Amino acid sequence: MSQIGLAAQQREREWVEAALAGDEQAFERLVEAYATPVYNLAYRMLGDPAEAEDAAQETFIRVYQRLHTYDPSRKFSSWVLAIASHHCIDRLRRRRLQKVSLEDLPPWEPLVSREVDPEERAVIRDRNARLQALLDRLPPNYRLPLVLHYWYGLSYDEICEITGLSLSALKTRLHRARLKLADLMRTLAPDLIPADDARTSNPRADRARVHSPKAEGKP
Amino acid sequence: MKCDEAVERMALAIDGGVSDQEWDRLQAHIQMCQACAQTWLMLQQVDRVLRTAPVVEPPPDFARRAARAAVEANRRCQNLLGGVVLLIGSTLLALLMAATVILARPDFVLVFFAPGGVVQWQRTVRILFEGALLLGRMVWALVGVWQSVLLGPFFWLLVAMMALAGVAWLALVYMAVRLPQRQVVAVRS
Structure with missing residues (x-):
């Protein structure tokens, strides 16, 4: 792990200790660091910004109430993402029980980074919304490993720890999820398919890039 | 290499999980088998789309509101617990x-x-x-x-x-x- 990563983990540990001792500002810093990763996970799992906000908020309530059960030998990010994942799966289960179809949900208004210019933002937003519509068609138990793998750059072991899946089950689900998503993309959103995609070299060489975290905590 | 094994290897190869030797064997099979070539192409396409998908950010004041809500909820919970303890005690x-x-x-x-x-x-x-x-x-x-x-x-x-x-x-x-x-x-x- 890099020096920056270690320093960030050390700082997180200090914030956790301070929050446990009753320092509310330290907890606020933890929330600031994890607001985007947790919100993005909730949005990718639930597909609706308003529900994602609710779920992310509920996740932080649970994090604060269970902070004393956090084991410092584990990565704090994995612990937080596990709480968020379980909460999202619970919500999806309840949604299924209530028989609310995805079509009944309000249309998306996803917030993409405010640093890009408005025109580009509109294009990203449109593509993102259509990708999310495809993700929503995957069963939740296929969607979660895919989201944790691609948006958080987590290793197979870390995803297993968060989801409670065995390594072989995770590999199977990831593979099936990719194939199903590819199939959906071809039939429902062929314009999302990139034009240049012939890979002739082993991606092993640039594995680090594949695993570079996009939404990892950035304290 | 048979098709079943090739598909199994593809699942690992897409994340860079095969050796160069296995990669070469897989490529050799893909060049000979049209069905596997199609599967490999689909996997690569979806991999690229997902790798370039953006991270969705929460509303600007979300972190502050969420932190406050968590602290308030915890306080309410403690007060309730305190009330019950006080009554029983x-x-x-x-x-x-x-x-x-x-x-x-x-x-x-x-x-x-x-x-x-x-x-x-x-x-x-x-x-x-x-x-x-x-x-x-x-x-x-x-x-x-x-x-x-x-x-x-x-x-x-x-x-x-x-x-x-x-x-x-x-x-x-x-x-x-x-x-x-x-x-x-x-x-x-």
Whole structure:
């Protein structure tokens, strides 16, 4: 792990200790660091910004109430993402029980980074919304490993720890999820398919890039 | 390499999980098998789309609101817990005090049912409950102030001090109830 990563983990540990001792500002810093990763996970799992906000908020309530059960030998990010994942799966289960179809949900208004210019933002937003519509068609138990793998750059072991899946089950689900998503993309959103995609070299060489975290905590 | 094995390898190869030797074998198979070439292409396409998908950000003031909501929810939960502890603790303390009174005045039943006895004892019981509640509140306030101490090494010292205070309190109740009886005895003799 890099020096920056270690320093960030050390700082997180200090914030956790301070929050446990009753320092509310330290907890606020933890929330600031994890607001985007947790919100993005909730949005990718639930597909609706308003529900994602609710779920992310509920996740932080649970994090604060269970902070004393956090084991410092584990990565704090994995612990937080596990709480968020379980909460999202619970919500999806309840949604299924209530028989609310995805079509009944309000249309998306996803917030993409405010640093890009408005025109580009509109294009990203449109593509993102259509990708999310495809993700929503995957069963939740296929969607979660895919989201944790691609948006958080987590290793197979870390995803297993968060989801409670065995390594072989995770590999199977990831593979099936990719194939199903590819199939959906071809039939429902062929314009999302990139034009240049012939890979002739082993991606092993640039594995680090594949695993570079996009939404990892950035304290 | 057969198609089943090739698909199995593809699942790993897409994340860079195969050796160069395995990669070459897979590529050789893909060049010969159209179905596997198609699967490999689909996997690569979806991999690229997902790798370039953006991270969705929450509304600007979300972090502050979420942190505040978490702290508030925790406080509400603690207050509720405090209320329940206070109620149960006070009732137990009042029962203990009542037991002390009965112990101090074995003629409790006779006095209670004597003319005017009920009113007098109602007052005593009310005082006992109010006393217990007051003591409970004091303990809870102390716990609130020393919340961080609860997890520290001073916790058991605090518990011991509380227990001592409780015993002293009960002894006082015992003596206070016992005293009028002695006076009555003294007047009678």
